[in-house]
Amino acid sequence: MNESPDVNTKKALLLAAMEVFADKGFDSATVRDICGLAKANVAAVNYHYGSKDGLYAAVLEEIFPKGEEWISGDEGSLPPEERLHRFVKGLAEEIYTQSTGQIAQKWAIFLREMAKPSHNLDLIVQHQVQPRANELRDILTLLLGPKTPDQTLAYCSSNIWALMLDHLLTQPILDRLTPHRPNLGLDVEDFVDHVVRFALGGINAVKQRA
């Protein structure tokens, strides 16, 4: 079996596709863009992945892998405030910590999928969001009390997701509101502390309504 050459171009295609899809979105990205970046022939995409759609599906498989279950092993014994903090910290660090840029690409693609859902979003939600949503719901049930109506639980759950996805979504707007901002320097730890404080305050306020 010819190992190194074909695997290399196949992987190069995948990496290039991640970058181009994140940058331009599925529709605007062209296979010629991708192949150019990967230094591969135009036919390579169809040879290795069957089609442009196949390549996109492979990209999603790569960045949103299946079995990544949320570990709630001994976390259950911690106070819910601490669990919330860990929950927020875990996701916020994944989203906002600047590393290879590959992570930024992942969430750029995620955001695109939310704004213009394709059938692929089903898998992302199932593999990535569902387990996290369950953990969050457990935490909120503890914080709000067992008799909290489902509606309130759903609102709060949704609110906390929104607080975390916040910067991801509003970054382009903030850039345009105050163009001269050190926008790339988001202090993740600071952000996490703020979000947790804000969320706990909000949850308590909602709780006291009953």
Added chain:
Amino acid sequence: MNESPDVNTKKALLLAAMEVFADKGFDSATVRDICGLAKANVAAVNYHYGSKDGLYAAVLEEIFPKGEEWISGDEGSLPPEERLHRFVKGLAEEIYTQSTGQIAQKWAIFLREMAKPSHNLDLIVQHQVQPRANELRDILTLLLGPKTPDQTLAYCSSNIWALMLDHLLTQPILDRLTPHRPNLGLDVEDFVDHVVRFALGGINAVKQRA
């Protein structure tokens, strides 16, 4: 001057474009789609709007008009909690109240622009977001106190935007998390009450940090 026929097709094009752009996004929408829906010839787009880009710009002009300044006439005398309530209510009703569907289209396009900003986003921010952002900043300054650091103010401001845009963004995810939900029945008044309560709780919690 030929009044009714040409104005009609021009307007029909605009309405059809709003629908198709909201539904498919700028790239995926084709002028043939739009002209088909508007029962117009393919050349009509270029005749009346110069190009596909021109039509898109016209759509944005239509749904995000310029002079729509935020009225803060006598609101300044109200307590900041009430001002926040009105602020949230005003925007939430505009976003989530189900009427002709045209409003939903507006915010679908807005969401697309946030996820994949084009140069058009500059104008939207300038005409629509900026005045509202100023009002929100004033309210938050009152609620948090004058010595609040800019960073905290920025966080809270961003948080409240996020809480309101929340449903807009996470709807496709919520649909997939709990497919059997009366998702179309969002009680706006209930939602507004919850958001205001949650936000005020969060703001107070953040304020007490200092």
Added chain:
DNA sequence: AGAACCGTCAAACATATGTTTCAAGCAATT
């Protein structure tokens, strides 16, 4: 060595799509 297989490449293909052209129709003006 010969056969079979696999990956790569240049070229071609088929189609989609934004745009242009030009003739015809229609209304207002002269």
Added chain:
DNA sequence: AATTGCTTGAAACATATGTTTGACGGTTCT
């Protein structure tokens, strides 16, 4: 009535783009 100007419509154009084809070169197996 003739002219002018504006709008429409069918066709054509030029290009972009996803996909396919067939040949070439190298590796592996018999």
